[in-house]
Amino acid sequence: MDKLLDVKNLKISFNTYGGEVQAVRGVNFTVNKGETLAIVGESGSGKSVTTKALMQLLPKPHGFIKEGEILFEGEDIAKKSDKDMQKIRGKDISMIFQDPMTSLNPTMKIGNQIMEGLILHQKMSRDKARERTIELLELVGIPDAESRLKQFPHQFSGGMRQRVVIAIALACNPKLLIADEPTTALDVTIQAQILELMKDIQKKTDSAIIFITHDLGVVANVADRVAVMYAGKIVEIGTADEIFYNPKHPYTWGLLGSMPSLDNEGYELTAIPGTPPDMTDPPKGDAFAPRNDYALKIDEELEPPMFKVSDTHYAATWLLHENAPNVEPPESVKRRLKGISNTGSTPEVAKDGEQ
Template structure:
């Protein structure tokens, strides 16, 4: 597969009254044509900051891409001009934001909002853009699209608004679609419908998707590969099967173990002890060490490199060093992982 996007050694900081927050600390990943890459991790791990930097949507004034490259079509977006980015946003790279209730302009009809990128980026006339907008609404599963085109966001349910947001994002058939927790604000039934819709549309328009989420159940059903983030870094990356069936990083063990299974209502849920690191003062060594029950002396002194597990699977943990002791997750953790794996296998 051809590489579509390359993020290399990306460092991003926010300048605050308290000091410099080192939000992203050397992130590397690739996105290939036609694939879905899921980026997972707790709130504050750097998922949204990383992907918003691709579209250069970080707040001006206090955010800074300190170093690194974001290569797309041979161009480094990290240093591209705003004029250049305006041509890319919505055309080559689009984004579905988290909350459909606030993503749409309440003063504009749905039709105008879908037509806007078509007129700007595809040079379509209003008549041509209107016809295309009808087709897009039909594509995302909204009935009576001709009528709906003239309506306003408040006349749509949450699930329908998210379908409209997806229609806008896909209007120009972008090469990369970034979905920032697109189902978080929706109920479970609608979540499933939106996820099914995105998988179906990906095949039809042949786009690549970066899917940001903290819900590993979602990941299991939509992703080809998974990147696990913690403390502004990617700590493990692999195919979806490698991450779920052969996780190597203790943080990944914790994320999988903390997911409830269908028959876990009478059991105490597993939680990862402690809190994420303060990136005003990034810790020395492995950022996960204070929360890691398997941490060794070296974890507090040196940051682990990415160790190779397979050609597609890498993890940044000293437990993979040849001289490290052999460690398996506790039995209780393995049992919860097995239950969760069984539940997602049944959903596939």
């Protein structure tokens, strides 16, 4: 597959009264054309900050990229000026935010809000932009699209407003679509419709998607690959099947164990003990160690490297070292691993940038 995005050693910090918050601490990942990568983790793990940096939407001057590269089609957009980024945002890279009501201008008709990008980036005439806007509204499943052009955001339901936001994001046929928890504010029925809509649109447009969520269940049928983030780092990354059926990191076990499903009858959901660390002073060694029931002594001293489980699967846990004790996932997670056998091979340490 052709590589569209390549993020290398990305470090992002925020200057606050309490000191420098190290929000993202050396993140590496790639996104291929037409692929969906889900980034999951608890609130505060660095998911949204990472993706906002891709579009240079960090709050300035307090938020800044400290180190690293963001290669989009081979060009480092982390070093581009704000003026240059204005030509990329909305045209090549678009973003769907969590709350549609804060994404839409309440004083503008939704037709004008969609047409704005078409006129600016696609240089369309107003009549042509209007035609395209009607097509987009029909594409995202809004009935009677032509008459709804003249309506304001408050005249739409929550699910319909999110569809409008998706139409705006898709207006200029972006190569990369970033969806930052786009279904969190919606009920489960509408959530399922929006997820199905995004899958359908991706098939039609062949755009790549980065899907941000704290809920592993949301991405089960959406993502091609999943990256699990904790304390500003990716701690496990692999195909959706590898993450769901052969997870290797205890944090991933915790996320899976706390995920409700129809087969949970007779079992209690598990919770991850403790709270995430203070990122003004990240802990020495493995940041997850204080919350990890399976932590080893080395976790308190040394940060684990990314161990290679397969060509597509990597995890940063000392439990994958050849000298580590054999530790099984908890019962709540093992139920999700039925029919999946371990490879039994000793993982290798990933080379820089290999993940």
